[in-house]
Amino acid sequence: MTVRTRFAPSPTGYLHVGGARTALFSWAFARHFGGTFVLRIEDTDLERSTPEAVQAILDGMNWLGLHHDEGPYYQMKRMERYSEVLADMLAKGTAYHCYSSPEEVEAMRERQRAAGEKPRYDGTWRPEAGKALPAIPADRKPVIRFKNPLDGEVSWLDVVKGQITIGNRELDDLVIARPDGTPTYNFCVAVDDWDMQITHVIRGDDHVNNTPRQINILNALGATLPHYGHLPMILGPDGQKLSKRDGAASVMDYPLQGYLPETMLNYLARLGWSHGDDEIFSMEQMCSWFDLSHLSASAAQFNPEKLAWINNHYIKAADNVRLAGLIKQQMLDDGAQFDNAPALEAVIALLKERTNTTVELGQAAMLFYRQPAADPALMTQHVTEAILPALRQYAELCKTVEWNKAALSAAMKQTLADFSLKMPQLAMPLRLLLTGQLQTPSIDAVIELFGREVVTQRLSVIAG
Structure with missing residues (x-):
């Protein structure tokens, strides 16, 4: 079996960290087995899907380096195929036209709620042997409903959550095409996974309720079922649902905040997957290690401090x-x-x-790369009459000393010895005069980088 995975976002918003993690795991699994990673854009929600959101998803995937092998496929460009499958299902009796109006469907659900039953479509238009159907209302366009099995169970071994079983009586005959003929989400997903020969579906656990419906549709189509794995959600640092402030932002916000793509990949990989105690690893290493046996069934927690720590590692490298x-x-x-x-x-x-x-x-x-502008109060505090002779001596040494860190440091030590000073007494005023601030890296390294011309010019203000 050739492994084929897919990432199938709906372009109704940006690519967020949860979606990026799903894409990463699907990509890494395909890479581990030398398989194929498919990108599919599920854009049938015409009211909410936008070209800008599609581009945001593509930009996020490109920045992360999660390059697809096939696609992107767009569901709106597959309407002819969906119509073909719908017609075939109607012909075979696995789907049927339903003329119940939205008001009638809501009324039947209200009656069920009042009776303490689970609200569901009651099968008014479901064809059965010996059953008389109502007269077709004039000028009413039907939806197409899937003829869901009435008995038995839908069961699958989820690669993350373990065995999941749902009774078919918990599921109603879902609408798979609207009155205008456009297909609905679960139907499109099932047909796409079938046509694209997807072997493993890795996605968020908000899709668990969709899975039995899609399995039943795939069974009705005579398709081979993929393996399913549903990833737990990512929680914020407070253990609550991830907010935009805590990390549920667009992936493309992270480069603007100064994060490297290798940081994000490494960090996302550890949100719900592990390889021993390894915290820092390349994507080549991850792909060589990655399988579905070490995915956690527990929710992961987003930790901004750890993300920053990993970013520091990659910036240094x-x-x-x-x-x-x-x-x-x-x-x-x-x-x-x-x-x-x-x-x-x-x-x-x-x-x-x-x-x-x-x-x-x-x-x-x-x-x-800017002119120093020290606080006058700090200058008064640190550039004192008592320290000026030492500063002037060091300024003179800087005019002739060999320009490297070791020689500059030696000249500084000579000045400290000549005036019986400790390093901060000389380094602090030098920092203020050269940079305008008290906190810098090692002062001799800073002086070396500035160069002789800049240093002598900026120290000339204390000439006697």
Whole structure:
């Protein structure tokens, strides 16, 4: 058997983290077995589906690198095929026309609720041997209903949740085509999975109630059933339903917030799947490990702190040229001046170990690409008359010292010894004069990156 999985989002909104995790697991399973990953856009909800949402899904998949092998298939372009299957089902008696109006259907459900019964379609128009059907109302277009089995059970071994069994009497004859002939969700999904020869359906557990309906339709079509696995939902840090604030945002918000795609993939992989105690791994490793036996049946919890920790790992490992490309526009928007300034790649190498996002990295790098503007109160506190002689000596040494970190550090130590000072007494005023702030990486590394011309110019303000 060739493994064929699919990701089938409805384009009624952005690609969120739950959908991205579903896509990742389906993609990784196909890759593990050398199978095929299909992308299908389920766009039959014409009122809510939009081209913008389709593009947002495609953009999110592309950013994550979850490239499909087939598709994208669009359900709205398969109407002819659905009509063909509907006609065949009507001919074979596995579907039938129903002329009950929406008001009549609601009235029958109200009667059932009043009697303490589960509301369902009562089969008024369901053809049975020896049953007389009502007269067809004039000028009323029918829906098409699936003739669901009346007895027995629908049972499947869910690869995540285990054995699930639902009695057919819990299911009614669902509408599979509207009065205008457009097919409905469960019917389209069943036909698509059949035609596309999907072997494994991995999706969120909000679809569990759809599965018995789709299984019954597939059985009626004589199709081979796929294996089903329903992933538990992702909860927020507070254990409640994930909110936009906590992570239920568009996947494409994450690059704007400074996260790398490899971070998101690594983090999403651990939301409901594990490989021993491994926390950091490549997608090649994940695909080599991934099967369905280690999927958790418990809800996963979104942890922003862990996401930031993983992002820090990947930022530290990332190529500096790549990171420069990610942050340069942000810095230009913030007013960065790159003329006569250190190479951005060198600045990134100094700063990236201490930043959790590329946004933080860009903000930290600005100290090398803007004029210092120290708080006057801090200048009064740290650049005192007592420290000026030491600052002036170090400024003079910077005019002639060999320009590397070791030599600059040695000159600083010489100045500290000559004036019986401790490092903070000299480093703090130097930071203020050079960068306008008190917190920077190692001051000798900062001085080296600025270069002799900038350092001597900025220290010239304290010349005697």
